[in-house]
Amino acid sequence: MSTSVIVNADDFGFSAGVTDAIIDSHRRGILTSTTLMCTMPDAERAASMAKELPSLGVGIHLCLTQGTPKSRNLKLIAYPSADGRSASLDQSVPTLIRKVQFSHAAQDEARQEWRAQIEWALAAGIKPTHLDSHKHIHHWPALGNIAIELAKQYNIGAIRCAREIVLDDLACGMGYRVLSRLASKLARVLAVDGIATTDWFYGLAATGKFSEEHWLAIIEKLPAGIGEIMVHPGSADGLPMGSTRLVSQRDLEWRGITAPAVVRRLRDHGIELKNYSHLTAKP
Numbered sequence: 001m002s003t004s005v006i007v008n009a010d011d012f013g014f015s016a017g018v019t020d021a022i023i024d025s026h027r028r029g030i031l032t033s034t035t036l037m038c039t040m041p042d043a044e045r046a047a048s049m050a051k052e053l054p055s056l057g058v059g060i061h062l063c064l065t066q067g068t069p070k071s072r073n074l075k076l077i078a079y080p081s082a083d084g085r086s087a088s089l090d091q092s093v094p095t096l097i098r099k100v101q102f103s104h105a106a107q108d109e110a111r112q113e114w115r116a117q118i119e120w121a122l123a124a125g126i127k128p129t130h131l132d133s134h135k136h137i138h139h140w141p142a143l144g145n146i147a148i149e150l151a152k153q154y155n156i157g158a159i160r161c162a163r164e165i166v167l168d169d170l171a172c173g174m175g176y177r178v179l180s181r182l183a184s185k186l187a188r189v190l191a192v193d194g195i196a197t198t199d200w201f202y203g204l205a206a207t208g209k210f211s212e213e214h215w216l217a218i219i220e221k222l223p224a225g226i227g228e229i230m231v232h233p234g235s236a237d238g239l240p241m242g243s244t245r246l247v248s249q250r251d252l253e254w255r256g257i258t259a260p261a262v263v264r265r266l267r268d269h270g271i272e273l274k275n276y277s278h279l280t281a282k283p
Helices: 016-028 043-050 093-102 104-123 134-139 141-153 174-193 212-221 248-258 260-268
Strands: 003-012 033-036 057-062 131-133 200-202 225-231 272-274
Touching: 003 016, 003 043, 003 057, 016 043, 016 248, 033 043, 057 104, 057 134, 093 104, 093 134, 093 141, 104 141, 131 134, 131 141, 134 141, 134 174, 141 174, 212 248, 212 260, 248 260
Parallel strands: 003 033, 003 225, 003 272, 033 057, 057 131, 200 225
Antiparallel strands: none
Protein backbone atom coordinates (compact mmCIF):
# COMPACT_ATOMS: atom_id res chain seq x y z
CA MET A 1 0.00 0.00 0.00
CA SER A 2 1.40 3.40 -0.99
CA THR A 3 1.77 6.49 1.18
CA SER A 4 0.01 9.78 0.42
CA VAL A 5 0.18 12.93 2.52
CA ILE A 6 -2.04 15.96 2.97
CA VAL A 7 0.16 18.76 4.34
CA ASN A 8 -2.38 21.13 5.88
CA ALA A 9 -1.68 24.59 7.29
CA ASP A 10 -4.06 25.82 9.97
CA ASP A 11 -4.89 29.50 10.55
CA PHE A 12 -5.26 30.74 6.94
CA GLY A 13 -6.29 34.39 7.31
CA PHE A 14 -4.93 34.77 10.86
CA SER A 15 -2.70 37.66 9.75
CA ALA A 16 -1.11 38.91 6.55
CA GLY A 17 2.17 37.21 7.46
CA VAL A 18 0.47 33.86 8.04
CA THR A 19 -1.59 34.12 4.86
CA ASP A 20 1.42 35.01 2.71
CA ALA A 21 3.53 32.20 4.15
CA ILE A 22 0.79 29.64 3.45
CA ILE A 23 0.45 30.80 -0.15
CA ASP A 24 4.23 30.70 -0.61
CA SER A 25 4.47 27.27 1.02
CA HIS A 26 2.03 25.93 -1.57
CA ARG A 27 3.76 27.58 -4.50
CA ARG A 28 7.33 26.65 -3.56
CA GLY A 29 7.03 23.82 -1.09
CA ILE A 30 5.03 20.76 -0.09
CA LEU A 31 1.90 22.42 1.32
CA THR A 32 -1.24 21.07 -0.35
CA SER A 33 -4.07 22.19 1.92
CA THR A 34 -5.11 24.87 4.38
CA THR A 35 -8.08 25.82 6.54
CA LEU A 36 -9.57 29.30 6.52
CA MET A 37 -10.00 31.00 9.89
CA CYS A 38 -12.99 33.16 9.02
CA THR A 39 -13.00 35.11 12.30
CA MET A 40 -9.54 36.65 11.85
CA PRO A 41 -8.45 39.97 10.27
CA ASP A 42 -6.90 38.66 7.03
CA ALA A 43 -9.60 36.13 6.17
CA GLU A 44 -11.11 38.12 3.31
CA ARG A 45 -7.76 38.63 1.60
CA ALA A 46 -6.85 34.97 2.18
CA ALA A 47 -10.07 33.79 0.52
CA SER A 48 -9.44 36.06 -2.45
CA MET A 49 -5.88 34.77 -2.88
CA ALA A 50 -6.97 31.13 -2.59
CA LYS A 51 -9.28 31.52 -5.59
CA GLU A 52 -6.17 32.12 -7.72
CA LEU A 53 -4.69 28.74 -6.63
CA PRO A 54 -7.10 25.95 -7.63
CA SER A 55 -4.54 23.29 -6.65
CA LEU A 56 -4.63 24.46 -3.01
CA GLY A 57 -7.32 22.65 -1.05
CA VAL A 58 -9.14 25.01 1.31
CA GLY A 59 -11.25 23.87 4.23
CA ILE A 60 -12.80 25.76 7.14
CA HIS A 61 -10.95 26.21 10.45
CA LEU A 62 -14.06 26.42 12.62
CA CYS A 63 -13.46 28.76 15.53
CA LEU A 64 -15.13 29.64 18.82
CA THR A 65 -12.15 30.82 20.86
CA GLN A 66 -10.57 33.69 18.93
CA GLY A 67 -11.43 36.61 16.68
CA THR A 68 -14.64 38.35 15.69
CA PRO A 69 -17.80 36.24 15.29
CA LYS A 70 -19.58 36.12 11.95
CA SER A 71 -23.04 35.94 13.54
CA ARG A 72 -24.88 38.39 15.74
CA ASN A 73 -26.63 38.33 19.09
CA LEU A 74 -24.38 35.75 20.71
CA LYS A 75 -25.00 35.97 24.45
CA LEU A 76 -23.23 32.90 25.82
CA ILE A 77 -20.17 32.16 23.68
CA ALA A 78 -19.03 35.71 22.85
CA TYR A 79 -18.00 38.80 24.81
CA PRO A 80 -17.87 42.54 24.17
CA SER A 81 -14.52 43.39 22.56
CA ALA A 82 -11.97 45.59 24.30
CA ASP A 83 -13.31 48.71 22.57
CA GLY A 84 -16.89 47.81 23.48
CA ARG A 85 -18.08 48.35 19.91
CA SER A 86 -18.10 44.75 18.69
CA ALA A 87 -18.16 41.15 19.90
CA SER A 88 -15.20 38.86 20.53
CA LEU A 89 -14.84 35.08 20.71
CA ASP A 90 -11.62 35.30 22.73
CA GLN A 91 -11.80 32.73 25.50
CA SER A 92 -9.94 29.64 26.66
CA VAL A 93 -10.87 26.16 25.49
CA PRO A 94 -11.85 24.99 29.02
CA THR A 95 -14.17 27.99 29.36
CA LEU A 96 -15.85 27.21 26.05
CA ILE A 97 -16.16 23.49 26.76
CA ARG A 98 -17.80 24.15 30.15
CA LYS A 99 -20.41 26.26 28.35
CA VAL A 100 -21.29 23.87 25.54
CA GLN A 101 -21.02 20.62 27.48
CA PHE A 102 -24.11 21.22 29.58
CA SER A 103 -26.02 24.04 27.86
CA HIS A 104 -28.22 23.44 24.83
CA ALA A 105 -28.48 27.20 24.42
CA ALA A 106 -24.68 27.48 24.16
CA GLN A 107 -24.66 24.59 21.68
CA ASP A 108 -27.28 26.41 19.60
CA GLU A 109 -25.05 29.50 19.55
CA ALA A 110 -22.05 27.40 18.51
CA ARG A 111 -24.11 25.93 15.67
CA GLN A 112 -25.26 29.42 14.65
CA GLU A 113 -21.71 30.76 14.61
CA TRP A 114 -20.18 27.83 12.74
CA ARG A 115 -22.96 27.97 10.18
CA ALA A 116 -22.24 31.70 9.71
CA GLN A 117 -18.53 30.98 9.23
CA ILE A 118 -19.23 28.36 6.56
CA GLU A 119 -21.70 30.60 4.77
CA TRP A 120 -19.23 33.50 4.89
CA ALA A 121 -16.59 31.30 3.24
CA LEU A 122 -19.03 30.10 0.59
CA ALA A 123 -20.01 33.70 -0.19
CA ALA A 124 -16.31 34.53 -0.53
CA GLY A 125 -16.00 31.92 -3.27
CA ILE A 126 -14.51 29.05 -1.25
CA LYS A 127 -15.67 25.48 -1.90
CA PRO A 128 -14.61 23.80 1.36
CA THR A 129 -12.71 20.54 1.05
CA HIS A 130 -13.13 19.67 4.73
CA LEU A 131 -13.70 20.93 8.26
CA ASP A 132 -11.32 21.15 11.19
CA SER A 133 -11.23 23.58 14.10
CA HIS A 134 -9.06 26.03 15.99
CA LYS A 135 -7.65 24.31 19.10
CA HIS A 136 -9.25 21.06 17.84
CA ILE A 137 -12.50 21.80 19.65
CA HIS A 138 -14.65 19.83 17.19
CA HIS A 139 -13.30 16.64 18.78
CA TRP A 140 -15.42 17.26 21.88
CA PRO A 141 -18.63 15.26 21.31
CA ALA A 142 -21.06 18.15 21.81
CA LEU A 143 -19.24 20.18 19.14
CA GLY A 144 -18.33 17.20 16.97
CA ASN A 145 -22.02 16.42 16.50
CA ILE A 146 -22.57 19.99 15.31
CA ALA A 147 -19.64 19.78 12.88
CA ILE A 148 -21.05 16.56 11.42
CA GLU A 149 -24.51 18.11 11.10
CA LEU A 150 -23.11 21.12 9.24
CA ALA A 151 -20.86 18.99 7.04
CA LYS A 152 -23.93 17.10 5.87
CA GLN A 153 -25.97 20.26 5.43
CA TYR A 154 -23.32 21.95 3.27
CA ASN A 155 -22.13 18.80 1.48
CA ILE A 156 -18.62 18.97 2.96
CA GLY A 157 -17.34 15.43 2.66
CA ALA A 158 -14.44 15.25 5.13
CA ILE A 159 -13.55 16.19 8.71
CA ARG A 160 -10.15 16.06 10.43
CA CYS A 161 -9.55 13.45 13.10
CA ALA A 162 -6.35 14.13 15.05
CA ARG A 163 -5.48 10.50 15.77
CA GLU A 164 -1.82 11.19 16.44
CA ILE A 165 0.76 8.62 15.37
CA VAL A 166 4.27 8.41 16.84
CA LEU A 167 7.11 9.20 14.42
CA ASP A 168 9.70 10.63 16.80
CA ASP A 169 10.66 10.95 20.45
CA LEU A 170 8.79 14.22 21.05
CA ALA A 171 6.68 14.12 24.18
CA CYS A 172 2.93 14.45 23.64
CA GLY A 173 1.26 16.04 26.69
CA MET A 174 -1.77 14.71 28.52
CA GLY A 175 -4.08 17.16 26.74
CA TYR A 176 -3.00 15.87 23.35
CA ARG A 177 -3.33 12.25 24.46
CA VAL A 178 -6.91 12.97 25.52
CA LEU A 179 -7.48 14.67 22.17
CA SER A 180 -6.17 11.64 20.29
CA ARG A 181 -8.60 9.38 22.16
CA LEU A 182 -11.49 11.73 21.40
CA ALA A 183 -10.39 11.74 17.75
CA SER A 184 -10.57 7.95 17.60
CA LYS A 185 -14.16 8.10 18.87
CA LEU A 186 -15.00 10.81 16.34
CA ALA A 187 -13.55 8.70 13.51
CA ARG A 188 -15.94 5.87 14.37
CA VAL A 189 -18.91 8.25 14.26
CA LEU A 190 -17.75 9.68 10.92
CA ALA A 191 -17.52 6.19 9.45
CA VAL A 192 -21.14 5.54 10.38
CA ASP A 193 -22.21 8.89 8.91
CA GLY A 194 -20.28 8.39 5.67
CA ILE A 195 -17.92 11.33 6.20
CA ALA A 196 -14.31 10.82 5.17
CA THR A 197 -11.21 11.33 7.26
CA THR A 198 -7.57 10.38 6.88
CA ASP A 199 -6.03 7.04 7.84
CA TRP A 200 -3.61 8.73 10.21
CA PHE A 201 -2.63 12.17 11.53
CA TYR A 202 0.62 13.73 12.74
CA GLY A 203 1.51 17.13 14.12
CA LEU A 204 0.33 17.59 17.70
CA ALA A 205 3.64 16.99 19.47
CA ALA A 206 5.60 18.51 16.58
CA THR A 207 3.67 21.79 16.45
CA GLY A 208 6.20 24.60 16.12
CA LYS A 209 9.05 22.11 15.54
CA PHE A 210 8.74 21.33 11.82
CA SER A 211 12.23 22.41 10.79
CA GLU A 212 13.91 21.10 7.65
CA GLU A 213 15.82 18.63 9.82
CA HIS A 214 12.62 17.36 11.43
CA TRP A 215 10.97 16.80 8.06
CA LEU A 216 13.98 14.88 6.77
CA ALA A 217 13.93 12.68 9.87
CA ILE A 218 10.26 11.66 9.65
CA ILE A 219 9.60 11.31 5.92
CA GLU A 220 10.95 7.77 5.67
CA LYS A 221 8.84 6.77 8.71
CA LEU A 222 5.47 7.80 7.27
CA PRO A 223 3.02 4.89 7.29
CA ALA A 224 0.99 3.58 4.39
CA GLY A 225 -2.38 5.06 3.52
CA ILE A 226 -3.36 8.70 3.23
CA GLY A 227 -2.54 10.85 6.23
CA GLU A 228 -2.59 14.48 7.30
CA ILE A 229 0.41 16.37 8.63
CA MET A 230 -0.66 19.56 10.39
CA VAL A 231 1.65 22.58 10.10
CA HIS A 232 1.63 26.28 11.05
CA PRO A 233 3.83 28.27 8.65
CA GLY A 234 3.88 32.03 8.94
CA SER A 235 5.80 35.20 9.54
CA ALA A 236 6.11 36.69 13.00
CA ASP A 237 5.82 40.15 11.45
CA GLY A 238 2.46 41.69 12.25
CA LEU A 239 1.27 39.05 14.70
CA PRO A 240 -0.70 40.78 17.47
CA MET A 241 1.01 40.44 20.84
CA GLY A 242 -0.43 37.54 22.81
CA SER A 243 -2.61 36.31 19.93
CA THR A 244 -0.78 32.99 19.52
CA ARG A 245 1.85 30.90 21.27
CA LEU A 246 3.48 30.27 17.90
CA VAL A 247 5.58 33.27 16.87
CA SER A 248 9.15 32.56 15.74
CA GLN A 249 8.10 28.91 15.34
CA ARG A 250 5.96 29.90 12.36
CA ASP A 251 9.04 31.17 10.51
CA LEU A 252 10.84 27.92 11.30
CA GLU A 253 7.97 25.86 9.90
CA TRP A 254 7.76 28.05 6.79
CA ARG A 255 11.43 27.41 6.05
CA GLY A 256 11.00 23.67 6.62
CA ILE A 257 8.01 23.29 4.31
CA THR A 258 9.74 25.11 1.46
CA ALA A 259 13.22 23.56 1.85
CA PRO A 260 14.35 22.01 -1.48
CA ALA A 261 15.82 19.03 0.37
CA VAL A 262 12.42 18.23 1.86
CA VAL A 263 10.72 18.46 -1.54
CA ARG A 264 13.33 16.09 -3.00
CA ARG A 265 13.13 13.62 -0.10
CA LEU A 266 9.36 13.25 -0.49
CA ARG A 267 9.75 12.70 -4.23
CA ASP A 268 12.59 10.22 -3.78
CA HIS A 269 10.45 8.15 -1.38
CA GLY A 270 7.55 8.09 -3.81
CA ILE A 271 5.20 9.89 -1.41
CA GLU A 272 2.29 11.50 -3.21
CA LEU A 273 1.03 14.90 -2.10
CA LYS A 274 -2.75 15.29 -1.98
CA ASN A 275 -5.44 17.46 -0.39
CA TYR A 276 -8.76 16.58 1.21
CA SER A 277 -10.63 16.71 -2.10
CA HIS A 278 -8.92 13.43 -3.00
CA LEU A 279 -10.67 11.74 -0.07
CA THR A 280 -14.10 12.66 -1.37
CA ALA A 281 -13.55 12.47 -5.15
CA LYS A 282 -15.93 10.05 -6.83
CA PRO A 283 -14.26 7.27 -8.87
